[in-house]
Amino acid sequence: MPATPAAVSSVPVSSEPASSEQAWALIAIVCTSAPVHRVLNLRGLDCAIRLVTGAKAAASEEIFQPADLVIVMHDPEGGIDGLTVVRNLRSRECHARTAILVLGTPAALRRASVEAGATDVMIEPIDPLDLQIRVCSLIELTLARQLLDRQSDAMNRNIDRARTEAALREREIIRRLMLAAEFRDDQAGDHLTRVAGCAIAIAEGLGLSEADANDIALASTMHDIGKISIPDSILMKPGPLSESEREEMKQHAIRGYRMLHDSPSHLLQLASDIALTHHERWDGGGYPQGLGTTQIPLAGRIVAVADVFDALISERVYKKAWTPEAARRHLEEHAGTHFDPACVAAFVSRWDDILGLVESNRPETAAVPDA
Incomplete structure (x- = not known):
């Protein structure tokens, strides 16, 4: 039977839209079939889920779209090789720092998953509560990093503006010193x-x-x-x-x-x-x-x-x-x-x-x- 093409769908998880004071997150799940996402109990998080499903998911361009967290369901028999997905993600600049959680990796491949670039790994059997805690922690870390990045960008802009103003003041001082010379x-x-x-x-x-x-x-x-x-x-x-x-x-x-x-x-x-x-x-x-x-x-x-x-x-x-x-x-x-x-x-x-x-x-x- 030919491999099933990758499919994409979006599933809102939060029962209410995020308020202006709450962080909002997007989770991408790479899996063999759409029903797999149901094992995730993410209620209480202001987030949405984008599913990338099918045997060709690892090679799909959809996995390279922006996300705050990518969850990879390792399922070699179904065509999802977690190591390949992680390497593909890390090869793109947009996912160089994205949190990646690999699920279902055999214990023997746990180190290999981390070396490939996974942020965290969970092996079977997966406890739903433990999974929820891991996902919440990764989302919180991601949002905290994004906040720090925004603050860092703002600080760098302020520094650049201060440098520009200082350079203008220097040139103003020099111009006025030139005027002093011309008075003589x-x-x-x-x-x-x-x-x-x-x-x-x-x-x-x-x-x-x-x-x-x-x-x-x-x-x-x-x-x-x-x-x-x-x-x-x-x-x-x-x-x-x-x-x-x-x-x-x-x-x-x-x-x-x-x-x-x-x-x-x-x-x-x-x-x-x-x-x-x-x-x-x-x-x-x-x-x-x-x-x-x-x-x-x-x-x-x-x-x-x-x-x-x-x-x-x-x-x-x-x-x-x-x-x-x-x-x-x-x-x-x-x-x-x-x-x-x-x-x-x-x-x-x-x-x-x-x-x-x-x-x-x-x-x-x-x-x-x-x-």
Whole structure:
């Protein structure tokens, strides 16, 4: 006789619909024939039963529909192999954590059922009261887990929202610090825009992620924030600085670091590193610490290239602006002495992007000397 196809039916169990304050559960029963479900005394539970019956039940797509508890009636003679059903269920993501109760498994297959993924196993003879207790316990555990999952999801959403708000606040702080720099020098905004654009190009040329490149670019806009502590007589001097004035100007690196370094913000900590190290040199001849090679944070090495390039192509009262090509040659000639060779190579690899940036943000005459 050919195998009977799987059949599906729904049987309400609760005598009254679940109230808004009560949990409601769906139990799927995989069995050989529909009358088998009658052995389950589930009165008192707010639940419904979905029956998946027939010799082909183990292979039926119906067993993969959502359920709070799946009860598998192990009946190899009738075509229901509990181990196969459990493995099939666990192979689907939607049932990776579903409670599965296997009934009628021979004692010898009890461990195998658990290893296949069963949550609980009951062997013959099955006591109806014991079965009811097991089912109630599994349903309660399932509903408790679902509640915890919902609470966890809500908590994660709150955390994500808090992180987003914190990131927005960080960017707001940075924007306002940029405004502070522009109050001292109305040309600073364009300089910071070009440096940030060059920093992104270099970072991407080095293979950094888009997120890391954007962080470095944003943090780079505060590389000269320490200059707000420099007297106007030096900061706005229309000509080269004296030696003592140059030494005072150099203090902007340390002062910028002190303004930013003790913040818990990742971006402000990154900005503090850049502020402190963007005047260091690859050969150790820079300031303020005389760091060399990879002692200099990567972000500082990136911004050093971007900052000098923009300083060279910008006009000052004591010098003419260099062409972008001449500034590029300068960077290449000083790779390995002033600059990290890898950063210069990354800069050159993105040359078309750099030219586009310069074209869209042309430098104007600036009076602030670059120490």
